[in-house]
Each structure stands twice: as C-alpha cells, then as structure tokens.
Amino acid sequence: MKTLVVYDSVSPAKLTARVADTIAGAMKDKGMEVVSVPIEDVKHINVEEYDCLIVGSPTMAWKPTKATMSFLNGLAGKTFSGKSAAAFDTQVQLIISGNATKMMEAKLKKLGFGLVSPPLMAYVIDKKDGYQMKDGELERAKMWAQELTSSLSRKG
Numbered sequence: 001m002k003t004l005v006v007y008d009s010v011s012p013a014k015l016t017a018r019v020a021d022t023i024a025g026a027m028k029d030k031g032m033e034v035v036s037v038p039i040e041d042v043k044h045i046n047v048e049e050y051d052c053l054i055v056g057s058p059t060m061a062w063k064p065t066k067a068t069m070s071f072l073n074g075l076a077g078k079t080f081s082g083k084s085a086a087a088f089d090t091q092v093q094l095i096i097s098g099n100a101t102k103m104m105e106a107k108l109k110k111l112g113f114g115l116v117s118p119p120l121m122a123y124v125i126d127k128k129d130g131y132q133m134k135d136g137e138l139e140r141a142k143m144w145a146q147e148l149t150s151s152l153s154r155k156g
Contacts, residue, residue: 026145062098085113
C-alpha cells in the first residue's frame with residue numbers, strides 16, 4: 001500500500017515537518033511504502049497513484065494554512081473513491097483553540113476519501129525563543145502512525 005504524507009510547516013523550528021517525518025518513519029518501520037513531501041513540492045506528484053493520503057498543517061487562526069487548503073482544493077475533479085486518508089495538525093493547546101484537522105477532514109471526505117483514523121493533534125508550546133514540541137508529542141505521533149498502519153493493513 002502506497003502512502004503519501006503532504007505537510008505544510010511554517011515555523012522556523014519546522015514542527016509540522018518533524019511530526020510528518022515521525023509519522024512517515026513509523027509507517028516505514030512497519031513495512032509501508034511511504035513518500036513524505038512538503039506542500040511546496042507536491043505539485044510534482046500524482047496523488048491519485050497513492051492508496052492513502054495523510055495531510056498535515058499547523059493550525060493558524062483555527063484553520064489549516066492557505067497552502068494546505070489550496071492543495072486540497074486543487075484535488076477537485078480527481079478520483080479518490082476507495083482511497084484512504086487521515087489528517088494531523090500542530091497547535092498550541094488552549095482552552096479556546098480550534099484545530100486544522102476539522103477542515104482538512106471535511107475536504108478529504110468531500111473529495112471521496114475514506115477517513116481511516118481519528119485525527120492527530122500534536123501540541124506545541126510557545127517559548128520566548130519560538131515554538132517547540134510539547135514533551136511526548138513525537139512519541140504520540142509515532143503511536144498514531146502505528147495504529148494508522150494497522151488500520152490500513154486490515155483494510156487491504
């Protein structure tokens with residue numbers, strides 16, 4: 001099963017990229033064929049050739065980045081029925097925080113993808129010198145990817 005991980009990462013620390021790399025690595029360790037690309041490089045890839053699409057974005061004002069939504073909107077008119085998808089985001093954990101995964105999942109469903117996993121929200125903390133991953137979040141991303149791999153393996 002071929003999986004494509006597409007992510008946007010806007011902070012200098014590239015936190016969403018770190019989560020994407022963790023997810024791709026965990027899936028590869030379980031024997032999956034995985035390609036992971038930053039959103040600016042996905043234009044060179046035929047998404048329809050993949051069995052599963054995983055999309056990641058930082059949460060910006062309770063939404064995915066414009067680049068992420070532009071990528072997803074650009075998939076309209078293509079055939080994804082029977083294909084699998086999942087979404088993840090990076091966000092600061094606040095009482096009133098929203099998340100990017102809701103919009104990404106809604107768009108993926110509208111495109112015909114079947115969601116095979118609950119979304120992953122990977123939490124970051126805002127330090128004086130910039131954003132950092134909250135302790136344990138990359139391990140949580142690894143476990144999420146392992147569970148996702150198991151779901152995909154059962155699916156076929």
